[in-house]
Amino acid sequence: MVGEHAIAWFDDRVIAKVQGLESNSLTGFMKFFTAIGAGIPVVAITAVAMAFLYFVLKHRLELVFFTVVVVGSALLNMVLKLAFRRERPTLHRIAEASGFSFPSGHSMAAFTLYGVLCFLLWKHIRHPFGRFAMILFGCLLTATIGISRIYLGVHYPSDVVGGYLCSGMWLAASIGYYQHSLEHRIVNRASR
Template sequence: MAQHEKKTFSIPLLIAALSLTVFALIALSVSDHQIHRFDDNLIGWVQGMESPGMTKWMRVFTWIGSGRPVITITIMFMIVLYIFLGHRRELLFLAAVIAGSAMLNTLLKLAFQRARPTIHRIAEANGYSFPSGHSMAAFSLYGGLAFLIWKHIPTAAGRVMMINVSAALILAIGLSRVYLGVHYPSDIAGGYFLSGSWLAICIWFYQRYLERLSLLHSKPQT
Protein backbone atom coordinates (compact mmCIF):
# COMPACT_ATOMS: atom_id res chain seq x y z
CA MET A 1 0.00 0.00 0.00
CA ALA A 2 2.77 2.43 0.92
CA GLN A 3 4.60 1.70 -2.32
CA HIS A 4 1.41 2.33 -4.30
CA GLU A 5 0.87 5.68 -2.59
CA LYS A 6 4.48 6.69 -3.16
CA LYS A 7 4.16 5.85 -6.85
CA THR A 8 0.88 7.78 -7.11
CA PHE A 9 2.26 10.90 -5.51
CA SER A 10 5.38 10.84 -7.68
CA ILE A 11 3.38 11.13 -10.91
CA PRO A 12 2.64 14.87 -10.51
CA LEU A 13 6.33 15.54 -9.86
CA LEU A 14 7.27 13.63 -13.00
CA ILE A 15 4.77 15.64 -15.03
CA ALA A 16 6.07 18.85 -13.46
CA ALA A 17 9.68 17.99 -14.33
CA LEU A 18 8.86 17.05 -17.93
CA SER A 19 6.72 20.17 -18.45
CA LEU A 20 9.40 22.41 -16.97
CA THR A 21 12.03 20.81 -19.23
CA VAL A 22 9.95 21.51 -22.33
CA PHE A 23 9.36 25.08 -21.18
CA ALA A 24 13.10 25.55 -20.66
CA LEU A 25 13.78 24.32 -24.22
CA ILE A 26 11.21 26.74 -25.62
CA ALA A 27 12.64 29.57 -23.54
CA LEU A 28 16.16 28.85 -24.82
CA SER A 29 14.89 28.87 -28.40
CA VAL A 30 13.18 32.20 -27.79
CA SER A 31 16.32 33.70 -26.25
CA ASP A 32 18.52 32.48 -29.13
CA HIS A 33 16.01 33.65 -31.77
CA GLN A 34 15.88 30.11 -33.19
CA ILE A 35 12.13 29.71 -33.17
CA HIS A 36 10.99 32.47 -35.52
CA ARG A 37 10.45 30.18 -38.52
CA PHE A 38 8.23 27.90 -36.44
CA ASP A 39 6.30 30.90 -35.11
CA ASP A 40 5.92 32.61 -38.47
CA ASN A 41 4.69 29.46 -40.20
CA LEU A 42 2.06 28.77 -37.53
CA ILE A 43 0.95 32.40 -37.44
CA GLY A 44 0.49 32.33 -41.20
CA TRP A 45 -1.57 29.14 -40.99
CA VAL A 46 -3.77 30.35 -38.10
CA GLN A 47 -4.35 33.82 -39.52
CA GLY A 48 -5.08 32.26 -42.88
CA MET A 49 -8.46 31.28 -41.39
CA GLU A 50 -9.38 34.93 -40.90
CA SER A 51 -13.00 35.87 -41.51
CA PRO A 52 -15.48 38.23 -39.81
CA GLY A 53 -17.22 35.34 -38.06
CA MET A 54 -13.96 33.74 -36.92
CA THR A 55 -12.66 37.07 -35.64
CA LYS A 56 -15.81 37.51 -33.56
CA TRP A 57 -15.38 34.08 -31.95
CA MET A 58 -11.68 34.63 -31.31
CA ARG A 59 -12.42 37.90 -29.56
CA VAL A 60 -14.91 36.06 -27.34
CA PHE A 61 -12.37 33.39 -26.39
CA THR A 62 -9.62 35.91 -25.75
CA TRP A 63 -12.03 37.85 -23.50
CA ILE A 64 -12.82 34.67 -21.54
CA GLY A 65 -9.11 34.25 -20.85
CA SER A 66 -8.53 37.87 -19.81
CA GLY A 67 -8.13 39.20 -16.28
CA ARG A 68 -11.66 40.10 -15.18
CA PRO A 69 -13.43 36.95 -16.45
CA VAL A 70 -10.71 34.73 -14.97
CA ILE A 71 -11.00 36.49 -11.60
CA THR A 72 -14.81 36.34 -11.74
CA ILE A 73 -14.88 32.61 -12.59
CA THR A 74 -12.32 31.89 -9.89
CA ILE A 75 -14.33 33.76 -7.25
CA MET A 76 -17.56 32.04 -8.32
CA PHE A 77 -16.04 28.59 -7.93
CA MET A 78 -14.44 29.58 -4.63
CA ILE A 79 -17.87 30.58 -3.32
CA VAL A 80 -19.31 27.24 -4.45
CA LEU A 81 -16.46 25.31 -2.85
CA TYR A 82 -16.67 27.24 0.40
CA ILE A 83 -20.41 27.71 0.94
CA PHE A 84 -22.16 24.87 -0.88
CA LEU A 85 -19.58 22.10 -0.64
CA GLY A 86 -17.65 23.24 2.41
CA HIS A 87 -14.31 22.44 0.76
CA ARG A 88 -11.99 25.02 2.26
CA ARG A 89 -8.85 23.04 1.34
CA GLU A 90 -9.87 22.95 -2.32
CA LEU A 91 -10.49 26.71 -2.20
CA LEU A 92 -6.94 27.32 -0.98
CA PHE A 93 -5.57 24.95 -3.63
CA LEU A 94 -7.31 26.83 -6.45
CA ALA A 95 -6.21 30.20 -5.07
CA ALA A 96 -2.58 29.02 -4.91
CA VAL A 97 -2.68 27.71 -8.48
CA ILE A 98 -4.12 30.93 -9.94
CA ALA A 99 -2.02 33.35 -7.88
CA GLY A 100 1.21 31.43 -8.40
CA SER A 101 0.65 31.23 -12.14
CA ALA A 102 0.06 35.00 -12.34
CA MET A 103 3.22 35.74 -10.35
CA LEU A 104 5.32 33.42 -12.51
CA ASN A 105 3.99 35.04 -15.67
CA THR A 106 4.79 38.55 -14.45
CA LEU A 107 8.33 37.64 -13.39
CA LEU A 108 9.19 35.74 -16.57
CA LYS A 109 7.80 38.43 -18.87
CA LEU A 110 10.10 40.91 -17.16
CA ALA A 111 13.00 38.47 -17.47
CA PHE A 112 12.58 37.74 -21.20
CA GLN A 113 11.11 41.10 -22.34
CA ARG A 114 10.04 39.64 -25.67
CA ALA A 115 8.23 42.09 -27.93
CA ARG A 116 4.86 41.11 -29.34
CA PRO A 117 4.52 40.07 -33.00
CA THR A 118 3.82 42.71 -35.63
CA ILE A 119 3.04 40.50 -38.65
CA HIS A 120 -0.72 41.12 -38.70
CA ARG A 121 -2.32 42.70 -35.62
CA ILE A 122 -6.11 42.27 -35.42
CA ALA A 123 -6.32 43.31 -31.75
CA GLU A 124 -4.14 45.42 -29.49
CA ALA A 125 -2.32 44.31 -26.36
CA ASN A 126 0.23 45.87 -24.03
CA GLY A 127 3.23 44.43 -22.24
CA TYR A 128 5.69 41.73 -23.16
CA SER A 129 4.88 38.59 -25.08
CA PHE A 130 6.60 35.56 -23.51
CA PRO A 131 5.10 33.57 -21.91
CA SER A 132 1.44 34.23 -22.69
CA GLY A 133 -0.54 35.36 -19.66
CA HIS A 134 -3.82 34.26 -21.25
CA SER A 135 -2.57 30.72 -21.88
CA MET A 136 -1.15 30.41 -18.36
CA ALA A 137 -4.32 31.73 -16.74
CA ALA A 138 -6.50 29.44 -18.86
CA PHE A 139 -4.43 26.33 -18.15
CA SER A 140 -4.18 27.06 -14.44
CA LEU A 141 -7.87 27.90 -13.99
CA TYR A 142 -9.52 25.22 -16.11
CA GLY A 143 -6.85 22.62 -15.37
CA GLY A 144 -7.18 23.29 -11.64
CA LEU A 145 -10.98 23.14 -11.80
CA ALA A 146 -10.85 19.89 -13.78
CA PHE A 147 -8.65 18.35 -11.09
CA LEU A 148 -11.00 19.47 -8.29
CA ILE A 149 -14.25 18.56 -10.04
CA TRP A 150 -12.99 15.16 -11.27
CA LYS A 151 -13.77 13.25 -8.07
CA HIS A 152 -17.25 14.75 -7.83
CA ILE A 153 -18.35 13.39 -11.24
CA PRO A 154 -19.76 9.87 -10.76
CA THR A 155 -19.56 8.56 -14.34
CA ALA A 156 -16.67 7.98 -16.72
CA ALA A 157 -18.59 9.65 -19.55
CA GLY A 158 -19.07 12.76 -17.42
CA ARG A 159 -15.37 12.89 -16.60
CA VAL A 160 -14.40 12.54 -20.25
CA MET A 161 -16.80 15.33 -21.18
CA MET A 162 -15.37 17.58 -18.47
CA ILE A 163 -11.80 16.98 -19.67
CA ASN A 164 -12.79 17.65 -23.28
CA VAL A 165 -14.54 20.91 -22.39
CA SER A 166 -11.61 22.08 -20.27
CA ALA A 167 -9.07 21.20 -22.98
CA ALA A 168 -11.17 22.88 -25.68
CA LEU A 169 -11.39 26.11 -23.67
CA ILE A 170 -7.66 26.13 -22.96
CA LEU A 171 -6.76 25.51 -26.60
CA ALA A 172 -9.31 28.00 -27.94
CA ILE A 173 -8.04 30.78 -25.67
CA GLY A 174 -4.44 30.13 -26.72
CA LEU A 175 -5.40 29.94 -30.41
CA SER A 176 -7.30 33.21 -30.15
CA ARG A 177 -4.14 35.04 -29.04
CA VAL A 178 -2.24 33.83 -32.11
CA TYR A 179 -5.18 34.54 -34.42
CA LEU A 180 -5.52 38.10 -33.13
CA GLY A 181 -1.81 38.68 -33.69
CA VAL A 182 -0.86 39.52 -30.11
CA HIS A 183 1.22 36.41 -29.34
CA TYR A 184 3.64 34.04 -31.01
CA PRO A 185 2.72 30.32 -30.93
CA SER A 186 5.83 29.75 -28.80
CA ASP A 187 4.41 32.21 -26.25
CA ILE A 188 1.30 30.04 -26.00
CA ALA A 189 3.19 26.74 -25.84
CA GLY A 190 5.59 28.12 -23.24
CA GLY A 191 2.68 29.33 -21.14
CA TYR A 192 0.96 25.95 -21.32
CA PHE A 193 4.02 23.97 -20.23
CA LEU A 194 5.00 26.41 -17.48
CA SER A 195 1.51 26.53 -15.97
CA GLY A 196 1.24 22.75 -16.42
CA SER A 197 4.40 22.34 -14.36
CA TRP A 198 3.12 24.71 -11.68
CA LEU A 199 -0.27 22.98 -11.55
CA ALA A 200 1.38 19.57 -11.18
CA ILE A 201 3.55 20.87 -8.31
CA CYS A 202 0.46 22.28 -6.57
CA ILE A 203 -1.34 18.95 -7.03
CA TRP A 204 1.61 17.10 -5.49
CA PHE A 205 1.64 19.35 -2.42
CA TYR A 206 -2.14 19.13 -2.13
CA GLN A 207 -2.09 15.33 -2.28
CA ARG A 208 0.72 15.14 0.24
CA TYR A 209 -1.25 17.39 2.58
CA LEU A 210 -4.35 15.21 2.26
CA GLU A 211 -2.24 12.09 2.84
CA ARG A 212 -0.76 13.49 6.04
CA LEU A 213 -4.16 14.68 7.20
CA SER A 214 -5.59 11.21 6.63
CA LEU A 215 -2.76 9.59 8.56
CA LEU A 216 -3.26 12.03 11.41
CA HIS A 217 -6.98 11.24 11.64
CA SER A 218 -6.35 7.49 11.40
CA LYS A 219 -4.06 7.46 14.46
CA PRO A 220 -5.77 6.04 17.55
CA GLN A 221 -6.69 8.61 20.16
CA THR A 222 -4.85 8.26 23.48
Protein backbone atom coordinates in the same frame (compact mmCIF):
# COMPACT_ATOMS: atom_id res chain seq x y z
CA MET B 1 15.21 28.85 -27.68
CA VAL B 2 12.90 31.82 -27.17
CA GLY B 3 15.65 34.10 -25.86
CA GLU B 4 17.97 33.28 -28.76
CA HIS B 5 15.21 33.42 -31.42
CA ALA B 6 15.88 29.78 -32.33
CA ILE B 7 12.15 29.03 -32.46
CA ALA B 8 11.30 31.59 -35.18
CA TRP B 9 10.80 28.86 -37.82
CA PHE B 10 8.03 27.33 -35.68
CA ASP B 11 6.40 30.67 -34.91
CA ASP B 12 6.42 31.80 -38.55
CA ARG B 13 4.84 28.59 -39.88
CA VAL B 14 2.08 28.44 -37.26
CA ILE B 15 1.28 32.16 -37.57
CA ALA B 16 0.98 31.79 -41.36
CA LYS B 17 -1.45 28.85 -40.98
CA VAL B 18 -3.59 30.39 -38.22
CA GLN B 19 -3.74 33.94 -39.61
CA GLY B 20 -4.27 32.53 -43.10
CA LEU B 21 -7.77 31.54 -41.95
CA GLU B 22 -8.77 35.17 -41.29
CA SER B 23 -12.39 36.13 -41.92
CA ASN B 24 -14.84 38.56 -40.32
CA SER B 25 -16.84 35.81 -38.60
CA LEU B 26 -13.73 34.01 -37.35
CA THR B 27 -12.32 37.30 -36.05
CA GLY B 28 -15.47 37.84 -33.97
CA PHE B 29 -15.24 34.26 -32.68
CA MET B 30 -11.58 34.68 -31.72
CA LYS B 31 -12.18 38.04 -30.05
CA PHE B 32 -14.90 36.41 -27.93
CA PHE B 33 -12.56 33.63 -26.76
CA THR B 34 -9.70 36.00 -26.08
CA ALA B 35 -12.11 38.12 -23.99
CA ILE B 36 -13.14 35.16 -21.81
CA GLY B 37 -9.49 34.21 -21.32
CA ALA B 38 -8.68 37.12 -19.01
CA GLY B 39 -10.06 40.09 -17.13
CA ILE B 40 -13.63 40.21 -15.83
CA PRO B 41 -14.73 36.76 -17.12
CA VAL B 42 -11.78 35.03 -15.41
CA VAL B 43 -12.35 37.02 -12.21
CA ALA B 44 -16.05 36.10 -12.30
CA ILE B 45 -15.37 32.38 -12.89
CA THR B 46 -12.76 32.41 -10.13
CA ALA B 47 -15.15 34.14 -7.69
CA VAL B 48 -17.98 31.69 -8.48
CA ALA B 49 -15.63 28.73 -8.03
CA MET B 50 -14.37 30.10 -4.71
CA ALA B 51 -17.92 30.73 -3.46
CA PHE B 52 -18.97 27.23 -4.56
CA LEU B 53 -16.02 25.62 -2.77
CA TYR B 54 -16.59 27.60 0.42
CA PHE B 55 -20.37 27.87 0.75
CA VAL B 56 -21.72 24.83 -1.11
CA LEU B 57 -19.07 22.13 -0.73
CA LYS B 58 -17.63 23.55 2.55
CA HIS B 59 -14.16 22.64 1.31
CA ARG B 60 -11.94 25.23 2.91
CA LEU B 61 -8.71 23.36 2.21
CA GLU B 62 -9.65 23.06 -1.47
CA LEU B 63 -10.45 26.78 -1.51
CA VAL B 64 -6.96 27.60 -0.20
CA PHE B 65 -5.42 25.23 -2.76
CA PHE B 66 -7.46 26.79 -5.59
CA THR B 67 -6.48 30.31 -4.55
CA VAL B 68 -2.77 29.49 -4.23
CA VAL B 69 -2.73 27.78 -7.65
CA VAL B 70 -4.51 30.62 -9.48
CA VAL B 71 -2.61 33.46 -7.78
CA GLY B 72 0.69 31.57 -8.04
CA SER B 73 0.22 31.11 -11.78
CA ALA B 74 -0.40 34.84 -12.27
CA LEU B 75 2.72 35.70 -10.26
CA LEU B 76 4.80 33.13 -12.17
CA ASN B 77 3.61 34.67 -15.44
CA MET B 78 4.67 38.16 -14.31
CA VAL B 79 8.11 36.94 -13.24
CA LEU B 80 8.68 35.06 -16.51
CA LYS B 81 7.57 38.02 -18.63
CA LEU B 82 10.07 40.25 -16.80
CA ALA B 83 12.80 37.64 -17.14
CA PHE B 84 12.35 37.10 -20.90
CA ARG B 85 11.20 40.61 -21.92
CA ARG B 86 10.09 39.35 -25.32
CA GLU B 87 8.38 41.95 -27.48
CA ARG B 88 5.01 41.09 -29.01
CA PRO B 89 4.69 40.28 -32.72
CA THR B 90 4.10 43.27 -34.98
CA LEU B 91 3.41 41.64 -38.36
CA HIS B 92 -0.39 41.49 -38.50
CA ARG B 93 -2.13 42.70 -35.38
CA ILE B 94 -5.93 42.43 -35.29
CA ALA B 95 -6.24 43.31 -31.59
CA GLU B 96 -4.12 45.43 -29.28
CA ALA B 97 -2.21 44.18 -26.25
CA SER B 98 0.47 45.69 -24.08
CA GLY B 99 3.31 44.30 -22.04
CA PHE B 100 5.75 41.55 -22.83
CA SER B 101 4.85 38.52 -24.88
CA PHE B 102 6.43 35.40 -23.35
CA PRO B 103 4.76 33.43 -21.89
CA SER B 104 1.16 34.12 -22.86
CA GLY B 105 -0.78 35.26 -19.81
CA HIS B 106 -4.10 34.22 -21.36
CA SER B 107 -2.76 30.73 -22.05
CA MET B 108 -1.35 30.35 -18.56
CA ALA B 109 -4.50 31.68 -16.90
CA ALA B 110 -6.78 29.41 -18.95
CA PHE B 111 -4.66 26.29 -18.44
CA THR B 112 -4.36 26.93 -14.70
CA LEU B 113 -7.97 27.95 -14.05
CA TYR B 114 -9.69 25.23 -16.07
CA GLY B 115 -7.06 22.65 -15.10
CA VAL B 116 -7.48 23.22 -11.36
CA LEU B 117 -11.28 23.27 -11.73
CA CYS B 118 -11.19 19.92 -13.55
CA PHE B 119 -8.96 18.51 -10.82
CA LEU B 120 -11.23 19.70 -8.01
CA LEU B 121 -14.48 18.68 -9.73
CA TRP B 122 -13.21 15.24 -10.81
CA LYS B 123 -14.18 13.44 -7.59
CA HIS B 124 -17.60 15.12 -7.54
CA ILE B 125 -18.49 13.84 -11.01
CA ARG B 126 -19.05 10.10 -10.70
CA HIS B 127 -20.07 9.14 -14.23
CA PRO B 128 -17.19 8.49 -16.71
CA PHE B 129 -18.99 10.39 -19.48
CA GLY B 130 -19.35 13.43 -17.22
CA ARG B 131 -15.64 13.32 -16.44
CA PHE B 132 -14.77 12.93 -20.12
CA ALA B 133 -17.05 15.84 -21.07
CA MET B 134 -15.52 18.05 -18.37
CA ILE B 135 -11.95 17.31 -19.48
CA LEU B 136 -12.86 17.75 -23.16
CA PHE B 137 -14.57 21.08 -22.47
CA GLY B 138 -11.60 22.33 -20.42
CA CYS B 139 -9.11 21.30 -23.11
CA LEU B 140 -11.11 22.82 -25.97
CA LEU B 141 -11.65 26.07 -24.10
CA THR B 142 -7.97 26.34 -23.16
CA ALA B 143 -6.80 25.51 -26.69
CA THR B 144 -9.22 27.96 -28.31
CA ILE B 145 -8.12 30.78 -26.00
CA GLY B 146 -4.47 30.10 -26.92
CA ILE B 147 -5.20 29.94 -30.65
CA SER B 148 -7.18 33.19 -30.42
CA ARG B 149 -4.06 34.97 -29.17
CA ILE B 150 -2.08 33.80 -32.21
CA TYR B 151 -4.93 34.59 -34.61
CA LEU B 152 -5.29 38.13 -33.24
CA GLY B 153 -1.55 38.71 -33.67
CA VAL B 154 -0.77 39.51 -30.03
CA HIS B 155 1.32 36.40 -29.30
CA TYR B 156 3.77 34.12 -31.01
CA PRO B 157 2.79 30.42 -31.00
CA SER B 158 5.81 29.73 -28.79
CA ASP B 159 4.35 32.19 -26.25
CA VAL B 160 1.19 30.10 -26.11
CA VAL B 161 3.00 26.75 -25.94
CA GLY B 162 5.35 28.19 -23.32
CA GLY B 163 2.37 29.40 -21.31
CA TYR B 164 0.80 25.94 -21.42
CA LEU B 165 4.05 24.26 -20.40
CA CYS B 166 4.76 26.69 -17.55
CA SER B 167 1.21 26.45 -16.29
CA GLY B 168 1.20 22.66 -16.67
CA MET B 169 4.37 22.35 -14.59
CA TRP B 170 3.03 24.73 -11.95
CA LEU B 171 -0.30 22.89 -11.81
CA ALA B 172 1.36 19.44 -11.64
CA ALA B 173 3.72 20.55 -8.85
CA SER B 174 0.85 22.16 -6.94
CA ILE B 175 -1.37 19.08 -7.26
CA GLY B 176 1.52 16.82 -6.23
CA TYR B 177 2.18 18.92 -3.12
CA TYR B 178 -1.54 19.11 -2.31
CA GLN B 179 -2.02 15.34 -2.66
CA HIS B 180 1.08 14.66 -0.56
CA SER B 181 -0.21 17.03 2.15
CA LEU B 182 -3.60 15.30 2.18
CA GLU B 183 -1.99 11.87 2.50
CA HIS B 184 0.25 13.17 5.29
CA ARG B 185 -2.81 14.50 7.17
CA ILE B 186 -4.60 11.15 6.81
CA VAL B 187 -1.55 9.25 8.14
CA ASN B 188 -1.23 11.67 11.07
CA ARG B 189 -4.93 11.27 11.97
CA ALA B 190 -4.71 7.48 11.75
CA SER B 191 -1.67 7.38 14.03
CA ARG B 192 -3.38 9.38 16.79
